[in-house]
Amino acid sequence: MASSPRRDPITVTRITDAALEVVATDGYDALTIRRVAAVLGTGPSSLYAHIVSKDDIDDLLVGRLSAQIVLPEPDPATWRGQLLDVFTQIRDRYLQYPGVSRAALATVPTNLEALRVREGLFAILLAGGIEPRTAAWVLDAMSLYVSAYALEQSLVQQRRKHPDQEWVVSRDELVRRLTALPADTFPQTRLHAAELTSGTGPDRFAFTLALIVDNLCPSA
Amino acid sequence: MASSPRRDPITVTRITDAALEVVATDGYDALTIRRVAAVLGTGPSSLYAHIVSKDDIDDLLVGRLSAQIVLPEPDPATWRGQLLDVFTQIRDRYLQYPGVSRAALATVPTNLEALRVREGLFAILLAGGIEPRTAAWVLDAMSLYVSAYALEQSLVQQRRKHPDQEWVVSRDELVRRLTALPADTFPQTRLHAAELTSGTGPDRFAFTLALIVDNLCPSA
């Protein structure tokens, strides 16, 4: 209400805040220029003095989220746990802002904050005695998986909110559908339908990351 | 089956053909209802007698691509190689149609052909002596990674075609940028810039899949 000269100047920070608010509330799909502008109480064209295109917002979101990640001091004794912890932080940020991992998948990590996280993860792997080239490749692989995982999870969550279809299938229903498949072409699926649908999201997340990390043996 | 009831009746098959043609030519981003309709020589509304929404096209694409995957007879002796081979097929299909892996990430695998591929992969893992629950989880993890990998690769390729930005950075340029980072906050990145940018796409792909597969030990 401060009827100051320039009431509330639009800044990149405020745009990022508004964008995050939109994503947190209605998901990444609802992130439109007009929506962000509406949160800021203005029109769509007002943003283009601060961003060059909508893709810039992706960078802003990735930067903001990356800035929230706390990196531990690399410890050769507990490096596997440290790795899992940081990636879990990233996952939780992604899940908190449904669909935002698409922004992470869409932009090259040119953002400084994103590079900071990468440096931190890289340092943990190196402290664990992993060879630099292996560490680099593993890093990309795990980052890719975490983004894809978060994306898939957010899509599942999104379907829960769209009750027009019966996509909100329970696990029992899913098992029933799998066992209803033709027996001649889907023998294993029918037989192990329970296992195929088992496990919660976090369970599978931890499982996969452990699967990768446990295969890394310090070569030093 | 009348030979020529209507001149060129629009069918789901023809829609799928046209959609694949568009994606192969100009990528998944260029896949619009109007574009597909134009390929079929008609207007956008004509498609809606055969599809309920644009999302249906995703299912059609995934189905068609899945149908092209050839599944081997599960062999307990070479199951790791078989697994790698099938996933390589999937990757190549994804890369052939840039960005189409987004369709795979966006839709629940309710498609029958996609389920066929899943059954085949699952059978390979079971033949390898992997426990059903582990096999199911690994399957999802690897599928997720392959989709994300293909998506990232297609985005990189896409940037090569947009020469308005200098995104077409060579590896040397990339190394130079990484070593230009502040030394105090990015010591490891600067030191191992070469390793961070090393490896071609296929190299990293094979590396990651091997990383996962090699950690699986038959428990039988």
Place this chain on the structure above:
DNA sequence: CGTGATTCACGAACATAGTTCTACTAAAGG
């Protein structure tokens, strides 16, 4: 204190997207 220049906000408008409405046309059925 005044004045010019510059920055920046904002409404309107343009192009393109998915989707719907409605009229039309051509093949079946009696």
Place this chain on the structure above:
DNA sequence: CCTTTAGTAGAACTATGTTCGTGAATCACG
């Protein structure tokens, strides 16, 4: 031959990213 029905297609509606032109508020400088 007429009726019915299903598929086709053009126009239009809404929503999106983006651009243009206008006007106002701020700062530099006399």
